Amino acid sequence: xxxxxxxxxxxxxxxxxxxxxxxxxxxxxxxxxxxxxxxxxxxxxxxxxxxxxxxxxxxxxxxxxxxxxxxxxxxxxxxxxxxxxxxxxxxxxxxxxxxxxxxxxxxxxxxxxxxxxxxxxxxxxxxxxxxxxxxxxxxxxxxxxxxxxxxxxxxxxxxxxxxxxxxxxxxxxxxxxxxxxxx
Numbered sequence: 002x003x004x005x006x007x008x009x010x011x012x013x014x015x016x017x018x019x020x021x022x023x024x025x026x027x028x029x030x031x032x033x034x035x036x037x038x039x040x041x042x043x044x045x046x047x048x049x050x051x052x053x054x055x056x057x058x059x060x061x062x063x064x065x066x067x068x069x070x071x072x073x074x075x076x077x078x079x080x081x082x083x084x085x086x087x088x089x090x091x092x093x094x095x096x097x098x099x100x101x102x103x104x105x106x107x108x109x110x111x112x113x114x115x116x117x118x119x120x121x122x123x124x125x126x127x128x129x130x131x132x133x134x135x136x137x138x139x140x141x142x143x144x145x146x147x148x149x150x151x152x153x154x155x156x157x158x159x160x161x162x163x164x165x166x167x168x169x170x171x172x173x174x175x176x177x178x179x180x181x182x183x184x
Contacts, residue, residue, distance in 0.1 A: 022093035027175040074134040079119035095159035109135035
């Protein structure tokens with residue numbers, strides 16, 4: 002069952018502009034990074050009180066009881082002994098989540114135009130950490146049948162493909178251990 006569809010943007014924001022993760026030699030061990038992933042399902046979002054159309058739509062979605070929020074947060078910490086310059090990050094969620102996620106987008110990360118340097122640990126500024134994340138909506142998990150709900154939860158638990166590039170290096174990682182919180 003497909004719940005949502007979307008129209009892809011023609012603007013390139015990330016390293017890749019597709020739901021299809023490239024076929025690379027992904028590994029579960031990083032040489033340069035310590036990575037922690039948190040997935041929050043059903044957490045009430047903190048929405049500002051301005052009167053913009055976007056804010057009103059978010060409030061309406063959250064209050065409608067038709068949707069469940071979904072939030073991914075990936076903490077990436079440079080543990081190498083050098084500064085990593087011009088870091089670019091993209092994460093790909095499993096394709097099986099596509100029919101359920103409201104935005105339809107299964108990728109997120111750092112904008113390709115953004116210049117990000119990650120210092121080495123214990124550097125006086127402590128700027129060796131970056132977070133990437135995404136929020137979207139799912140069908141309300143309490144209002145769909147058990148089989149469909151289980152398919153969605155199984156899709157959320159599938160590995161995330163994470164590509165990290167920097168001047169002079171690259172890692173293609175498969176994230177499998179998550180802190181999953183359901184509210």
